[in-house]
Each structure stands twice: as C-alpha cells, then as structure tokens.
Amino acid sequence: MILAGGEAAALLLERREQVDALARVGLGKLDFDIGAELERPYALAWVAREDADVIGFLLGWQVADELHVLDVVVAERARRRGVGRALVDAAMTDAVARSLRVALLEVRRANVAARTLYRAAGFVAVRLRPGYYDDPVDDAVEMAKELAAGALVEFERLIED
Numbered sequence: 560m561i562l563a564g565g566e567a568a569a570l571l572l573e574r575r576e577q578v579d580a581l582a583r584v585g586l587g588k589l590d591f592d593i594g595a596e597l598e599r600p601y602a603l604a605w606v607a608r609e610d611a612d613v614i615g616f617l618l619g620w621q622v623a624d625e626l627h628v629l630d631v632v633v634a635e636r637a638r639r640r641g642v643g644r645a646l647v648d649a650a651m652t653d654a655v656a657r658s659l660r661v662a663l664l665e666v667r668r669a670n671v672a673a674r675t676l677y678r679a680a681g682f683v684a685v686r687l688r689p690g691y692y693d694d695p696v697d698d699a700v701e702m703a704k705e706l707a708a709g710a711l712v713e714f715e716r717l718i719e720d
C-alpha cells in the first residue's frame with residue numbers, strides 16, 4: 560500500500576528504526592535524519608507499507624514548479640515486486656495534481672537498477688556530471704521527466720539568446 564503526504568510522514572516518524580535501516584542503503588552522502596528531512600516545509604514523502612512495516616519510501620522536494628526526487632529506497636526483501644515503480648508513479652501523480660511541471664533527479668551512473676527504474680517511469684537522461692560522487696567515485700546522471708507537456712523545451716527557451 561502506498562501512502563502520501565501527512566499519512567506517509569507520520570508513518571516514517573513512527574517507524575524511525577526501519578526507516579534508518581532502509582536509509583543506510585540509499586540516500587548516498589546525505590546525513591540522514593528523517594525528522595529533520597520532514598521538517599523542511601518543501602519536503603514531500605511517499606511510503607510503501609506492508610502490514611506494520613515500512614518497505615520503501617520516496618523523499619522529494621517541491622521547488623517552485625519542480626519535484627526534486629531525492630531518493631527512492633526499497634527494502635532488499637521487497638525488491639523486484641514493483642514497489643519502487645509504484646512509489647515513483649504515486650509521486651508523479653501527486654506532482655501533477657500539485658501542478659508541478661517537471662520532475663528532476665540525479666543518480667549514480669553505476670546504479671543500473673535505479674536508472675532502469677527511472678527510465679521505465681518516463682525519465683530521460685539530460686546531463687552527466689563526471690566524478691560527482693565519491694566513496695566510491697562515480698558520475699552523476701541527471702534525469703528529468705516532463706509532467707506538463709513542453710516543460711523541458713521551456714528550459715531550452717529560457718537560455719536562448
């Protein structure tokens with residue numbers, strides 16, 4: 560079951576230990592504290608729940624008319640069952656309902672699972688940041704998905720002379 564908004568945030572806080580354990584495999588180099596993350600007024604959360612357990616979550620930031628996907632993490636035991644895709648799809652649906660126009664994220668080039676998931680969900684690679692990550696060193700692939708038709712083309716227009 561996928562929860563969004565306040566319901567998702569409440570479950571993340573309530574199941575903090577499970578969330579910390581999940582966060583250790585995700586969130587790259589962010590110093591993760593779910594309470595602090597959720598206090599940000601622009602933070603958005605989606606949670607996959609199975610019985611009493613948090614088996615996955617997606618954290619995002621709403622920045623102007625953009626959704627920044629910070630991370631998606633699914634418990635190892637629950638992977639390849641469509642949970643990650645369901646979280647991404649739920650976040651995209653909510654973002655459209657909020658009139659956001661584009662979703663953005665960055666992912667390690669070596670993270671084939673995540674890149675494949677994002678591509679399947681409609682994201683396209685728009686830029687490469689060589690050596691962006693460390694420990695281990697990796698390139699960042701920036702990916703974007705249009706939520707409103709033409710939103711990515713508008714970026715192009717903004718920088719035209």
Ligand SMILES: CC(C)(COP(=O)(O)OP(=O)(O)OC[C@H]1O[C@@H](n2cnc3c(N)ncnc32)[C@H](O)[C@@H]1OP(=O)(O)O)[C@@H](O)C(=O)NCCC(=O)NCCS
Binds near residue numbers: 585633670
């Ligand atoms: C990436 C992650 C969230 C995927 O979650 P998931 O619930 O297993 O993903 P889904 O079952 O919804 O998979 C959806 C699609 O993504 C792709 N995919 C998922 N895992 C994959 C893998 N290990 N290898 C290749 N493709 C993969 C497949 O196309 C899959 O569809 P399919 O199962 O029909 O082939 C999960 O592997 C994870 O938590 N990884 C660690 C944290 C992380 O790296 N997060 C991303 C940071 S940017």
